[in-house]
Amino acid sequence: MFGILRKKLSKAIESISEKFKKKEEVSKKVETKKEEIEKIIEKIEEKKPEEIVEEIKPIQEIPEAKKEVEKIIEEAKPEIERAKLKERKGLLKKITEKIVKKIKEKKLSEEEIEPILKELETGLIESDVAFVVAEKIKNDLKNSLVGKEIKRGREREAAIEALRQSLLDILSVPKIDLEEIIKKKKSENRPAVFIFFGINGVGKSLNLSKVAKLLKDKGYRPIMAAGDTFRAAGSTQLEEYGEMIKVPVISHQKGGDSCAVIFDAIKAAEARGYDVVLADSSGRMHTKKDLLDELAKIVRVNKPDLKILVLDSLSGGDVLLQYEFFNKAIGTDAVLFAKVDINEKGGNILSICYSFKVPIIFLGTGQKPEDLVEYDPKKFVEKLIGS
Ligand SMILES: Nc1nc2c(ncn2[C@@H]2O[C@H](COP(=O)(O)OP(=O)(O)O)[C@@H](O)[C@H]2O)c(=O)[nH]1
Ligand SMILES: [Mg+2]
Structure with a gap:
C-alpha cells in the first residue's frame, strides 16, 4: 500500500538527514584547522584576493568548505583591494573569522536543501500529489529545516518530524460521526x-x-x-x-x-x-x-x-x-x-x-x-x- 509514495518520502528523509550529518563533519574538520588557517592568513596580507584562496590550503582540503570560502572572498574582493596595506591585516582577520564561522555552521541553507526538495517535489507529483500540495510540502520543509540547529544524532528525527507536521496539516480534515x-x-x-x-x-x-x-x-x-x-x-x-x-x-x-x-x-x-x-x-x-x-x-x-x-x-x-x-x-x-x-x-x-x-x-x-x-x-x- 502506497509503496511508491513511501519510497519517495523516505528518500527525502534520508537525504536531509545525510546533509545535516555532512555539515557536522565539515564543521568538525574546520575546527581542527582553524588555527592553521588563521596563521596563514596573517602572512598573506600582501597577496591579491585571488591568490588568497590558493593560499588557504587547509580549506582546500575540505571540498565542501572551499566553495563557501571562495564565495566569501569573492564578495570581499573589492574591499580588500581598496584597503591600504596596513588595514589589510585587520580586514583579512575579519574575513577569516567570517569564513570559519560560516563553514562551522551546522545549519542548512536554502541552497543546500533545495536540490533535495526539488527531487521530492518530482517524486510527489509522480505519486499523484497535486502540484499545489507538493509545493506546500516543499515550503513546509523549508520553513521548518532551513537555518535550524539540529542536535547530533537527531538529524533523521528532525527530517521526519518536519514531514510529519506537513502531512498532518494536509490530511487533517473535519470529522463526521x-x-x-x-x-x-x-x-x-x-x-x-x-x-x-x-x-x-x-x-x-x-x-x-x-x-x-x-x-x-x-x-x-x-x-x-x-x-x-x-x-x-x-x-x-x-x-x-x-x-x-x-x-x-x-x-x-x-x-x-x-x-x-x-x-x-x-x-x-x-x-x-x-x-x-x-x-x-x-x-x-x-x-x-x-x-x-x-x-x-x-x-x-x-x-x-x-x-x-x-x-x-x-x-x-x-x-x-x-x-x-x-x-x-x-x-x-x-x-x-x-x-x-x-x-x-x-x-x-x-x-x-x-x-x-x-x-x-x-x-x-x-x-x-x-x-x-x-x-x-x-x-x-x-x-x-x-x-
Ligand atoms: N481491492 C479492492 N477492490 C475493490 C475495493 N472496492 C471495490 N473494489 C472492486 O472494484 C470493483 C468495482 O466495485 P463496485 O462496488 O461494483 O463499483 P461501483 O460500480 O461503483 O458500484 C469490484 O470488482 C470490487 O470488488 C477495494 O477497496 N479494494
Ligand atoms: Mg455498483
Whole structure:
C-alpha cells in the first residue's frame, strides 16, 4: 500500500538527514584547522584576493568548505583591494573569522536543501500529489529545516518530524460521526439516510455494503437500497452482498426509478424499524447530464442526511475533477476512498484533503466485506513515513 509514495518520502528523509550529518563533519574538520588557517592568513596580507584562496590550503582540503570560502572572498574582493596595506591585516582577520564561522555552521541553507526538495517535489507529483500540495510540502520543509540547529544524532528525527507536521496539516480534515447522525435521527423516530454516489466501477456498491456490515456489527439496523437501476447487474450484485452480510436489500426491476427505490427503502425502514438506509446509485459517465439530474432528484426527494462521494484511489488526478463535478451538482458531505489496498501511490488522497478540506470517512482496503477502515490522519501519516 502506497509503496511508491513511501519510497519517495523516505528518500527525502534520508537525504536531509545525510546533509545535516555532512555539515557536522565539515564543521568538525574546520575546527581542527582553524588555527592553521588563521596563521596563514596573517602572512598573506600582501597577496591579491585571488591568490588568497590558493593560499588557504587547509580549506582546500575540505571540498565542501572551499566553495563557501571562495564565495566569501569573492564578495570581499573589492574591499580588500581598496584597503591600504596596513588595514589589510585587520580586514583579512575579519574575513577569516567570517569564513570559519560560516563553514562551522551546522545549519542548512536554502541552497543546500533545495536540490533535495526539488527531487521530492518530482517524486510527489509522480505519486499523484497535486502540484499545489507538493509545493506546500516543499515550503513546509523549508520553513521548518532551513537555518535550524539540529542536535547530533537527531538529524533523521528532525527530517521526519518536519514531514510529519506537513502531512498532518494536509490530511487533517473535519470529522463526521455517522453514529451520531443515526442516533439523532433515531431520537426523531426516523432512519438516517446515507447516499453513495460516484462514477462507474469506483467501488460504490461493495463499500456501501462494507459500511452496512460495520454499522450492523456496532449494533445498528441497516437496510440497503439498490439504487443502481441502470445496470442489469446493479441490483443482483447488491443483493448478493446483502446475503453475505445478512442485511436486507430493497430493489426494483432494472430500468426502474432510482429515486423511487430509495424512497421505498426509507418507507420500509420506517415501517420495520431499521435505523439507517444505505442507498446505492448508478454511476454512468460523469459527463452525462441525465446522471446528474437523477442524483439531484434523489437528493431533492429523499433528503439524505449524508451524501457520500466514492472515489477510486487508483484514478490519479482525475479524482479532483470528479469531486468538483459532483460537488457542484449535488454537494458532497464526505468522501470514501476505495481500493487503497492496491494503490502504490495514494497522493490523490492528499490532494483531495488539501484542496477541499472535505471529511474522509473510510478507506476501502480490499474486496471482502470487512475490508474497510475508518480514516485517521495520524495513522495515515504513520503509514506513509513510519518505519
Ligand atoms: N481491492 C479492492 N477492490 C475493490 C475495493 N472496492 C471495490 N473494489 C472492486 O472494484 C470493483 C468495482 O466495485 P463496485 O462496488 O461494483 O463499483 P461501483 O460500480 O461503483 O458500484 C469490484 O470488482 C470490487 O470488488 C477495494 O477497496 N479494494
Ligand atoms: Mg455498483
